[in-house]
Amino acid sequence: MSSASRKYSSLLVIGLKNEMAYRWDVLISSFMWLLYSVIGILVWVAVYSFSHTNSIMGLSLPTLIIYFIVIGALTPMLNWSSIVDIMADGIKGGSISRMLIRPMSYFGQLVIIDFSGSITNILMVSVPLLVGMAILTNMHVTLLLVSLFLLYIVIGYMIVSFMGFIVGSMAFYLTDVYGIAFSINYGIMIIGGGIVPLTFFPNGIGHLLVMLPFAFLAFVPAATYTGTISLATAVGLVPVGLAWTAILGIVAYILWKRMGKMINVVGV
Amino acid sequence: MDYAIEVSNLHKSFMTYEPKGTGVISSLRRTRKVKAALRGIDMQVGKGEIVALLGRNGSGKSTLIKAIAGILYPDSGYVKTMGMDPWNQRKRLAMQIGVVFGNTHPQLYWDLPPIDTFDYIKGIYGIEDADYNARLRYFIRLLNLKKIYKRQTRQLSLGERMKCEMVAALLHLPPLVIMDEPTIGVDLPARMNIRQVILEMQRDYGMTFLITTHVVDDITNVDRVIMLDKGKVIFDGSQEKMRSMLARDVILELRFGVDENPSRLIRKGKIMKFEPGYLKAEINPSVLKEKWLTNLIKNKKIIDYRISEPNLSTVLERFYSSTNKGRRKRGKNSQNKKDGYR
Numbered sequence: 001m002s003s004a005s006r007k008y009s010s011l012l013v014i015g016l017k018n019e020m021a022y023r024w025d026v027l028i029s030s031f032m033w034l035l036y037s038v039i040g041i042l043v044w045v046a047v048y049s050f051s052h053t054n055s056i057m058g059l060s061l062p063t064l065i066i067y068f069i070v071i072g073a074l075t076p077m078l079n080w081s082s083i084v085d086i087m088a089d090g091i092k093g094g095s096i097s098r099m100l101i102r103p104m105s106y107f108g109q110l111v112i113i114d115f116s117g118s119i120t121n122i123l124m125v126s127v128p129l130l131v132g133m134a135i136l137t138n139m140h141v142t143l144l145l146v147s148l149f150l151l152y153i154v155i156g157y158m159i160v161s162f163m164g165f166i167v168g169s170m171a172f173y174l175t176d177v178y179g180i181a182f183s184i185n186y187g188i189m190i191i192g193g194g195i196v197p198l199t200f201f202p203n204g205i206g207h208l209l210v211m212l213p214f215a216f217l218a219f220v221p222a223a224t225y226t227g228t229i230s231l232a233t234a235v236g237l238v239p240v241g242l243a244w245t246a247i248l249g250i251v252a253y254i255l256w257k258r259m260g261k262m263i264n265v266v267g268v
Numbered sequence: 269m270d271y272a273i274e275v276s277n278l279h280k281s282f283m284t285y286e287p288k289g290t291g292v293i294s295s296l297r298r299t300r301k302v303k304a305a306l307r308g309i310d311m312q313v314g315k316g317e318i319v320a321l322l323g324r325n326g327s328g329k330s331t332l333i334k335a336i337a338g339i340l341y342p343d344s345g346y347v348k349t350m351g352m353d354p355w356n357q358r359k360r361l362a363m364q365i366g367v368v369f370g371n372t373h374p375q376l377y378w379d380l381p382p383i384d385t386f387d388y389i390k391g392i393y394g395i396e397d398a399d400y401n402a403r404l405r406y407f408i409r410l411l412n413l414k415k416i417y418k419r420q421t422r423q424l425s426l427g428e429r430m431k432c433e434m435v436a437a438l439l440h441l442p443p444l445v446i447m448d449e450p451t452i453g454v455d456l457p458a459r460m461n462i463r464q465v466i467l468e469m470q471r472d473y474g475m476t477f478l479i480t481t482h483v484v485d486d487i488t489n490v491d492r493v494i495m496l497d498k499g500k501v502i503f504d505g506s507q508e509k510m511r512s513m514l515a516r517d518v519i520l521e522l523r524f525g526v527d528e529n530p531s532r533l534i535r536k537g538k539i540m541k542f543e544p545g546y547l548k549a550e551i552n553p554s555v556l557k558e559k560w561l562t563n564l565i566k567n568k569k570i571i572d573y574r575i576s577e578p579n580l581s582t583v584l585e586r587f588y589s590s591t592n593k594g595r596r597k598r599g600k601n602s603q604n605k606k607d608g609y610r
Contacts, residue, residue, distance in 0.1 A: 003394060010391025014377060014384055021379035098373045100339045102392060103362035261341035261355075264282050 007104050008112050015116025030076075030124040037072025037129065040195070041065050057200050063226060064197070066137060070222040071194055073129040076121035078156045078217045080164030082114040084181045087168030092175050096263060106260075107252065110168075111161050130225070145225070148234055152221035155241040159213045162248035163188075165255070172259040193219025199228065210237070213244035271348070272444045272476040273313040273336055278345035280306040280331055305331040307499035309345070313478055313492075315443070318470055320487040321480040323496035329480040332496070333446050336478070337367055350444055363393065366437035370449035374429065375436045376421045382432040383417050386439060393440035400439070407435045410468070411461050427458030434465055438475075445469070447479045451486055463489060517550040523572040524564075550578065 020026060041064075048054075048061045059067075087110065090096030099109050134141050167184055171177045189195050192214035198206045209215055220241065224234040281304045287294035305328045313319045321329050334340040335347055338354030338361050347354055350364045369375075376385045390400045408414055411431040416424055424432070430450060437445060445466075451459045467489055469475045479486060487493055493510050495503035503510060520537065523546055537549030555561065556575065564570050 006394060007392040010388050013391070014380070014388040017380055017384055018377050095373050097334065097337075097339045097369060098375060100358065101337055101362055101365070101367045103359045104392065105359065263340055 004104075008108060011104070011109060011112045012116050015113050016119060019117050019120055026120050027124075030121055033072065033076045033121055033125045034129075036075055037069050040068035040071060044068065059197065059199060059228065062137075063228065066133060066226045067197055067222055067228060069129055069133050070225050071218055073126040073133075074153070074156070074218060074221055075194065076125050077118055077153060078160045078221075080114075080160045080167065080185070081181075082117050083110050083161060083164030084168040084177065086110055086113060087165070088171040088177050088181070091168075091171040091263065100263075107161075107165060107256065110165065114161065114164075115157075144231065148231070148238075149221055149225050151238065152216065152224060152234075152241065155238075155245055156216045156221055158245045159216050159241070159248055162245070162252045163213070165252040166248065169252075169255045169259050172262045188214045188217065191215075192217045193222065197223070197228065199223075211240055213241075213248060216241045216244065269312075270315045271312045272315045272317070272350055273311070273478065274346070274348040275309050275311045275332070275336065276346040278306050278309040278332070278335060278347060279304070279343045280335060280340060281343055305499055306335070306342070306345075309496075309499070309501055311494055311501055311504060313476060315476055316470065316474045317492060318466060318477040318479070318490045319492045319494060320490040321478060321494050321496065322482075322487065323480075327496040328499040329496055330448055331499075333448055333478065333480060337365060337446055338362070363440075364443055366440065366442040366445040368430075368433050368437045368445070368447040368450045370447075370452050371426060371430070372448070374421075374433060376429060376432055378422050379420060381418045381420055382413075382424075382435070385421075385432075385436055386417070389436055389439045395440055403439055403441070404435075407438070407465075410465055411435065427454045430454050431458055431461060434462055438465070438469060441469075441473055442475070444476045444478070447477065449480055449482065451481060451483045459483065459485065517578065518553050518556070519576045519578055520547075520549055520551050520556070521574040521576075522547045522570055524570045 044061065044064045048056070048064075054060055087096075090099065096106075099106055102109065133139070167177060167181050170180060174180070191209050191212065193209070194217070198209050198215060198219045200206075201209060210219065216237075220229075220234070220237055223229040224231075281302050284301050284303050285298040286301055288297040288299055307328075309328070309332060321332065323329050331340060335342050336349050336354060338349070338358040341355050349361055352361045352364075354361055367375075375389075376382055377388075386400075386404060389395070395403070408417060411434065413428075413431060413435070416428045417432065417435075421429060421432070434450065437447070451462055454462070463486065466477055466479075470477065477490075479490070481487065487507065490507070492505065493503065493507055494501055495510075517538070519540070525545065536555050537551035539547070539549050541548040565573065
């Protein structure tokens with residue numbers, strides 16, 4: 001094992017142990033993520049029932065239910081909350097010192113800590129939802145589809161981590177970013193297709209939103225898995241996702257190089 | 269000399285905000301102020317030295333060690349830690365240093381037993397199994413951790429946690445250890461344990477220690493003392509030098525007949541304790557040569573006497589009160605200038 005992978009795997013192991021210190025809390029928070037799916041589904045069942053229609057903008061209710069189950073499976077993986085929280089707390093309270101005395105990159109530590117917190121949710125929520133749904137709906141799962149879906153999860157995870165880092169970096173200027181992060185998170189959920197599929201937006205806006213990085217956190221992987229967009233379209237979006245990953249990565253790097261110098265750990 | 273730490277003309281300022289006025293509105297109206305935490309620090313720490321960094325609260329000690337450890341980026345000046353630029357070579361430097369941040373930013377995971385943190389340290393610093401087990405056994409024995417290192421950290425006392433923090437900082441045997449108030453709030457036996465570990469690590473591995481502290485006992489075994497005040501080094505030298513510079517007076521203890529009243533001595537010294545038949549006072553050594561005192565001793569009016577140097581806490585207390593007076597004086601002068609006085 002290389003030196004870097006040994007360091008980060010040690011951090012992952014202790015992060016997991018820390019996460020599992022209170023088992024009931026882990027179990028209950030996993031159910032919270034399930035509720036996210038259930039609420040989305042119930043809202044759309046109500047919408048379809050009251051509109052007395054089988055299809056809205058070409059999407060049937062069963063397709064939307066599957067879409068929101070996939071969104072429910074993706075959300076525990078593709079959210080930035082812990083990266084922003086760790087950064088904001090660290091900058092405000094000074095615990096960033098503890099991370100900077102380690103022989104690892106600050107961003108790398110944030111990602112691993114965040115990921116170790118997500119693993120239990122992925123195993124208890126995401127995997128059962130995705131596998132169960134594929135079995136129950138008799139989905140035609142191909143190797144290409146699974147590979148593409150996994151690739152989008154990786155791209156989405158990198159995008160959300162860089163975005164979390166960029167939002168968290170605002171704490172260098174503003175000290176407390178909880179309110180801003182909360183607002184941006186909800187905005188992203190809407191324009192990323194986490195609350196309404198992007199196909200429901202007017203054509204021009206919908207097409208534009210699909211090309212933005214936020215779509216890779218919800219709509220693109222969910223629509224690929226459920227077949228809401230064609231495989232060809234899904235494959236065509238891979239370079240877009242990779243380009244956004246690179247752009248956000250560069251922005252995050254530049255921000256750290258400039259703002260890291262503003263660390264102000266005084267009196268703590 | 270080979271230096272572990274070299275600091276030259278180091279400056280660091282921070283932006284702070286102060287509320288204007290009172291009441292709820294004051295939180296909306298703020299004044300931005302720049303606070304200079306370090307104002308041209310010059311210092312060196314040689315390899316293998318134990319150096320204490322002293323100074324009152326807000327003197328810049330913690331800021332300085334954070335700049336040395338690569339956590340804070342200085343505004344200007346030069347810092348080399350273990351021959352490296354602490355900011356630009358932070359990850360490489362981290363392999364060479366161990367840091368204890370007192371009770372403010374513990375390394376130990378609060379919800380896990382210390383042994384889990386030690387295992388994590390083993391992984392990130394690439395400590396071989398055999399070395400790790402041997403070092404762990406050594407620290408467990410030395411710091412008496414056998415009953416605590418497998419208990420959840422949050423269930424440990426402050427002293428127990430600090431001893432485990434020490435282990436977390438020393439397990440990879442770093443050549444340089446930086447400690448920010450490692451004994452704050454720690455009881456005497458634990459403090460003695462911590463001091464013993466520092467001395468053994470220096471002796472056995474040639475480790476360098478830079479320790480900030482407010483606990484006077486912590487500096488009894490150090491090689492050198494550096495004192496900061498208002499972001500500047502105001503003293504750099506041995507304890508003896510510090511004592512001789514700051515402690516010009518000696519402590520005289522007298523036992524005399526209960527009917528005697530050494531009123532002249534009371535007038536000439538700073539009384540520390542006075543009760544019938546006993547007096548303890550700080551006096552200028554020249555007083556000891558005065559004839560009236562030698563006569564008292566000769567005439568056996570004084571039953572017993574003892575002359576000693578003031579202890580370190582007295583020296584530091586005097587130092588802090590003298591810098592306070594200096595501050596008040598400077599403040600008054602600047603006010604006088606503002607008022608147009610010369």
